[in-house]
Amino acid sequence: MEMSVELIYLKMQSSSESGSPLPADFDNIHQRFVDSYKKFKPSIPHKMTVVCCNGEKDEATERMFADIDCSFSYYNGGGWDIGAYQAIAQTMDCDLVVCCNSQVYFWKDGWLERLVETAERYGPGVYAPMASYEVSPHLRTSCMAFSPQLMRAYPYLIDSRAKACYFEHADWNFSAWVERQGYPALMVTWDSEYPRDDWRKPPNIFRKGDQSNCLVWDRHTKLYEDAEPAQKEKLEKSADGVNVMSDISKIVLPQTCQVENLKEIYSQYFSRLSSGAFVEVGAFDGETYSNTSCLADIGWRGVYIEPVREFAERCLIRHQNNPVKVYNYAVSDAEGELEIEISDAFTTASQSTKSAYSTSVDTDHLRFVSRKVQAVRLDRLLADANINPGFELLVVDVEGFEESVFRSFDLGAWLPKMIIVELCDVHPSFQNQPELTASALRVRTLISSTGYREIYRDQINTIFVLGNGARPA
Structure with missing residues (x-):
C-alpha cells in the first residue's frame, strides 16, 4: 500500500505573535523555497500545506504559491517552527509528515523520495537530512519527517522559543525521545541512512566538506558555505560536538x-x-x-x-x-x-x-x-x-x-x-x-x-x- 505523505511549509507572515513586520529579506527567502520546489518537484504523490504563521493568508501569499497545488492553514501560537509542527500534527491523517521551516530550500531532484523510501523501509520514526552534536546529539529540525502519531504522543507542549530549543537539542530532545520509545531516529543523506553514533561520520554533510550529501539546504548551510576557511573549521568542530576555544x-x-x-x-x-x-x-x-x-x-x-x-x-x-x-x-x-x-x-x-x-x-x-x-x-x-x-x-x-x-x-x-x-x-x-x-x-x-x-x-x-x-x- 502506498504511503500517504503530507509536505508542510511554514510561511512567516510576521516575525512574532504580536504581528511585527518581517525583515526585508523574508520575501526572497519564501520565494527561494517556491522556486526550488518547482524546479525539483517530487515525482511521488504527496499533499502540500502552506502554514501561514503569525498572520492570515494574504494576496501576496496566494500569488507566490499560485502555480503550486497546495492548501493553506494558519498557526498563531508560540513555539516558533516546532510549535507549528506540533499543532499541524494534531490534524494530520497520513503516514508521514515532512515539515520544512521557512529557511529550507532544495537543490537536487529526489529529496522527498529519499525521505519517503527511508520511512517505508524503517517504519514509524523521525528522519532528517541533517544532524549535529552541538550542545547534544540531535537531528536538526529545519527539515524533518516523522509519523504524526509520534508527534501527538510527545509529552511536552512547545509554546515558546525556549521550549523549541528544548525540543531540538536540550532536555526534551525529540530525537532522543523517539529512540527511547523504540523507534528509529536517522539522518538521511543521498548515499545512506545513519543512526545517532554515525551522524557526523559521512562526508559532505551539514557543516562538512561541500555539504553535497544534504538532501536540503537552509540558512545554516548557506552560512557555512560562505564562511572563511578558519570559520568553517570552527563551525564543523562545533557541529561535531568539539568545544572550540577562542583566546x-x-x-x-x-x-x-x-x-x-x-x-x-x-x-x-x-x-x-x-x-x-x-x-x-x-x-x-x-x-x-x-x-x-x-x-x-x-x-x-x-x-x-x-x-x-x-x-x-x-x-x-x-x-x-x-x-x-x-x-x-x-x-x-x-x-x-x-x-x-x-x-x-x-x-x-x-x-x-x-x-x-x-x-x-x-x-x-x-x-x-x-x-x-x-x-x-x-x-x-x-x-x-x-x-x-x-x-x-x-x-x-x-x-x-x-x-x-x-x-x-x-x-x-x-x-x-x-x-x-x-x-x-x-x-x-x-x-x-x-x-x-x-x-x-x-x-x-x-x-x-x-x-x-x-x-x-x-x-x-x-x-x-x-x-x-x-x-x-
Whole structure:
C-alpha cells in the first residue's frame, strides 16, 4: 500500500505573535523555497500545506504559491517552527509528515523520495537530512519527517522559543525521545541512512566538506558555505560536538558584571586551557550580572541552574547556540518543594535575606512574590550534566542561601579550580544581620578549610582558587 505523505511549509507572515513586520529579506527567502520546489518537484504523490504563521493568508501569499497545488492553514501560537509542527500534527491523517521551516530550500531532484523510501523501509520514526552534536546529539529540525502519531504522543507542549530549543537539542530532545520509545531516529543523506553514533561520520554533510550529501539546504548551510576557511573549521568542530576555544583574552563581559577585573583574573588563571567547564547556581537570564556568559560564548561547556521558570527560559534562549545545559531547579541540601521569594532579578530562598532587603533603606522598594519550586542537590545535577570533578569554575549567587548550596555537594570531592560566591559577611548593609553574616562566614571558612585561598574580595563577591593559586596547566 502506498504511503500517504503530507509536505508542510511554514510561511512567516510576521516575525512574532504580536504581528511585527518581517525583515526585508523574508520575501526572497519564501520565494527561494517556491522556486526550488518547482524546479525539483517530487515525482511521488504527496499533499502540500502552506502554514501561514503569525498572520492570515494574504494576496501576496496566494500569488507566490499560485502555480503550486497546495492548501493553506494558519498557526498563531508560540513555539516558533516546532510549535507549528506540533499543532499541524494534531490534524494530520497520513503516514508521514515532512515539515520544512521557512529557511529550507532544495537543490537536487529526489529529496522527498529519499525521505519517503527511508520511512517505508524503517517504519514509524523521525528522519532528517541533517544532524549535529552541538550542545547534544540531535537531528536538526529545519527539515524533518516523522509519523504524526509520534508527534501527538510527545509529552511536552512547545509554546515558546525556549521550549523549541528544548525540543531540538536540550532536555526534551525529540530525537532522543523517539529512540527511547523504540523507534528509529536517522539522518538521511543521498548515499545512506545513519543512526545517532554515525551522524557526523559521512562526508559532505551539514557543516562538512561541500555539504553535497544534504538532501536540503537552509540558512545554516548557506552560512557555512560562505564562511572563511578558519570559520568553517570552527563551525564543523562545533557541529561535531568539539568545544572550540577562542583566546580567553578576547572575552566580552556583560556590562552588568559586578566583579572588577574579572577578565584579567580569567586570563591569568585560564589562559592556557584548551577547553573548560563551569557551573553557575542562580543563573537569572544567563547574561545580566553573569560571570560566565562570556565563557559560554567562546565554547566553554556550562551548566546554568535557575529556579524561576521564566528566567530559565530566557537563559536558554540567550545560550541556544552555546554548549550549555539549563536546569530549572533551586539548589538545596533538602530535595523537594521549596518556597522562594522573587523580586525581578532578585530571588532568594532565605527568609532572613528577604527580611533584610525589605527593611534596608537601599532596597525597601522591592516587592516580593512567593512561589514554590522544586529543589535538588547540586551533586545530583553535576552528575546528570556529566561534569567531572576538578572542573574549572563554580559560581554561586543565591542571595543568602549559599550555606544550603554548599551542603548539597561534597566540595572536597568535586574541587572546582575556582569559586566565585556572593558572601554578605563583609557587606556594610548586613552588619546588623547576625544570622546572615554568620552563615556567610561559615561558607567562607568551609571553602578556605578545603584548600582554597582568596584572590579577590569586594563587598559582594569573593573569588577563591584551589591550592596555592598556581595557574592551571
